[in-house]
Amino acid sequence: MTTITDEELYLNAEVLKGKVVLITGASSGVGQATAVSFASYGAKVIIGDVDLAGAKHTVRECLRVGGTIGSDAMVQKCDVTSWEEQVALFEAGYKKYGRIDYVIPNAGIVGDGPLALSKRTKDIPNKPDTRTIDINLVGVIYTIKLGQHYLMKNKPLGPMAIIFVGSMAGNQGFPRAEIYSATKHGLIGLCRSLTEDYRAQGIRTAVVCPWFVDTPLIKTDNRVILAGAPFTPINRVAGAIVCAATDPNWETSGASYNLPDDGPVMRTERHELSVGVYKILTERINTLIKVETTINRYMNIVSDLFMLAAPHLTIVAFVLPILAYWLFTRWMNS
Template identity: 45%
Template sequence: MTSISDEQLFSHADRVKGKVVVITGGANGIGRETASKFTQHGAKVVIGDRDVAGGEQIAKELRAAGGEVIATKCDVTVWEDQVALFQLAFSKFGAVDIVIPNAGVNEIHKLDEIKLENGVPLKPKLTTIDVNLTGVLYTTHLALHYLPQNRVDPDSLKALVLIGSIASWNGIPKAPLYTASKHAVLGVMRSLSPILEEQNIRIGCIHPFFADTNIVPLPAKLFLAGIPKTPVPRIAGAIFYAATDRSPASNGSAWLLTDDGPVFQVPKEEFKEGVYGMIDRRKNALLKGAKGIIYYANFARDIVKILGRPVLYTVAAVLLARFIFTRMVLG
């Protein structure tokens, strides 16, 4: 892993001047700080947040400082709200260059709290998944559409930066829904990385340790009392750096903020340790071994299992007839 100092986080700030940044959850905490950093370096920022008053307040403050910022109501679990957010950005500024699906919540409802009705468990509320995963997928889906639009220079900056957590790597006790959502966000980044790399669109996933924001519930804050927290400005800086770094090698990286120390870049090549490495080796072996008589025997076995013998016999008969016909015609 490579450590990135605070001084380096904004070393490519010239790349964002005039760029259009769409950020969800930009009214408070990490999102607010991130919106501020991009605006300070000349980006045009569009904030979407359920907290309309908070969004308008930060937009007003940043405009007063000379920035181009607009804010609008956006519940990330509502598809129409997200569409309206992107359409606002595109109609106002003519492009979308950087997308940050930042909106997130903590473990709002407990998976292990069982409520009964007539002795039967009621359906659990999955609000945490709705916001932290479905909402992120909505934003990502729209990013995949809008980022390539009106792109004149194929080398111009385009980026999608997802927000994971230390919970993307470690399970958090009493927070299975939050942990599941953040594991999933890392998986989304890893899956999209090779696709977006071909389009010269940067992607990364930021993984902060606990920070002093409203997303951390009071019991967790009490539990973490005395333990160094990750500074919010450094998290915003990591988001900024993940979006703007010029090196193609860092595309698809995870960016770890494990405590109050520096940002660590984890290249995609290093997602291959331990169990990850075992799975990767077996996958590669399977792909390389998909040849020869054993492969074809296994192929035929699986086709019989899937389609049944009559279909296999029909296919075999057609292939045999074609072979005989080819031999007779071509000699």
């Protein structure tokens, strides 16, 4: 485990100048603070959110802090549970800026009510509300699927990252917020499972897991329970996301950046099970990924060379029959 000071969070942030970051759920809270942090280092920011008024305020803040150094920002209304709206978001951002370098699937909600029953009842319980899963997990899956596609369209590629916004509730079960906790556990699982595939494509990944941050997501009953407990500073969470995205060290890709209280960020490097069949399975999967990536890389090179040569091949295909006919007639007349 590595402790990261606030100064170290922005150690590599200068690489953001001129880069393009897409963030979902940036109308307030962590998403807004993260968007502004990226913009303050010269990044162009694409914001997708259902709250257009809040997102437009974030755009103004991005321009305020980074407008003089080349930053820009745009917003498009986007419900992350809609695949079509996410496609439209990525298309709009790519059309405006010509590339996307960093993707932050931040949109999320806490959800309503506990899953566990507090007492016996005669009646059949109400159907659980799974909207939290739709937003926190399914929506993120949509974002990262599209994110990888658009990152790989970049020419030249350059530094790229997909950074998940998790929670300490993803490291530790959280009573009375079971579905929320399950979604955040799921994000950690996604990050760990995708690390090697992403690495093979030159894409960093990590998951940032804060404790409670003082944002509109925290409801009154939660505030009562948390009375006297420190909140995690929102700017430190944003800094952790910037750090996770810009760190050039590939050994930290797939790591968890934990903020368990109001103290510094603690990075836990990704680990793999190395007992029993897990070591063999991991080695085989990683080898398969490397072989597949190598084949795809060479196929892309061949495809690019063919595209470059295509105009000349057309000329050759036109000239060769004429040349062959000329040689044939010469031979016949000789």
